[in-house]
Amino acid sequence: MTKFRHLIWMVIAAGGLILSASQSQAQMRQPDVGDQPGLLPDESVELDPQFRKTAVLYRTNEAPGTIIVVTAERHLYLIQGNGRALRYGIGVGREGFQWQGLVNITRKAEWPDWTPPPEMIARQPYLPRFMAGGPGNPLGARAMYLGTTVYRIHGTNRPDTIGTAVSSGCFRLVNADVTDLYERVPVGTKVIIRQKPEL
Numbered sequence: 001m002t003k004f005r006h007l008i009w010m011v012i013a014a015g016g017l018i019l020s021a022s023q024s025q026a027q028m029r030q031p032d033v034g035d036q037p038g039l040l041p042d043e044s045v046e047l048d049p050q051f052r053k054t055a056v057l058y059r060t061n062e063a064p065g066t067i068i069v070v071t072a073e074r075h076l077y078l079i080q081g082n083g084r085a086l087r088y089g090i091g092v093g094r095e096g097f098q099w100q101g102l103v104n105i106t107r108k109a110e111w112p113d114w115t116p117p118p119e120m121i122a123r124q125p126y127l128p129r130f131m132a133g134g135p136g137n138p139l140g141a142r143a144m145y146l147g148t149t150v151y152r153i154h155g156t157n158r159p160d161t162i163g164t165a166v167s168s169g170c171f172r173l174v175n176a177d178v179t180d181l182y183e184r185v186p187v188g189t190k191v192i193i194r195q196k197p198e199l
Contacts, residue, residue: 045159057085067105071196095165104188153172155173158172
């Protein structure tokens with residue numbers, strides 16, 4: 001009788017493990033809220049006032065034209081000089097995908113095509129292997145490529161994600177803001193990515 005009970009508990013435990021593993025697999029394969037290829041942007045989304053493009057006071061020793069991304073604030077600053085900057089609201093990398101460093105803009109593209117890197121495909125196998133540029137493309141209206149990394153400053157087809165941390169490491173702006181920034185900065189622009197504001 002004891003062996004029979006033990007066998008029943010083993011079967012129940014094994015069933016629980018299988019169920020748990022299948023739920024984990026389902027969660028891993030669920031679409032990332034930040035990457036929804038083909039979704040057309042909802043133009044009626046209104047940004048929280050703190051994430052709307054605005055001119056601000058900003059003390060720095062960096063030269064005018066420098067971009068400073070402050071991940072913790074969800075803001076990108078384009079330095080204007082004389083203690084001023086243009087501040088844009090951004091979406092940033094989710095937990096485990098945030099980074100910092102010094103890079104330059106190495107390439108710019110209007111309505112860029114999207115080829116998710118192999119690492120992203122491995123995490124999100126439902127993603128297309130290639131997607132032509134256009135309104136439903138997750139890279140949005142413009143992209144500025146950062147150094148030799150796979151990361152970019154780009155637009156989005158999900159304006160509701162500005163101010164959140166959902167990307168795989170890129171920095172996203174609403175399409176109107178990324179187009180504005182794109183027109184203001186050339187290839188070669190210095191980009192500083194910080195986790196926290198400078199004190």
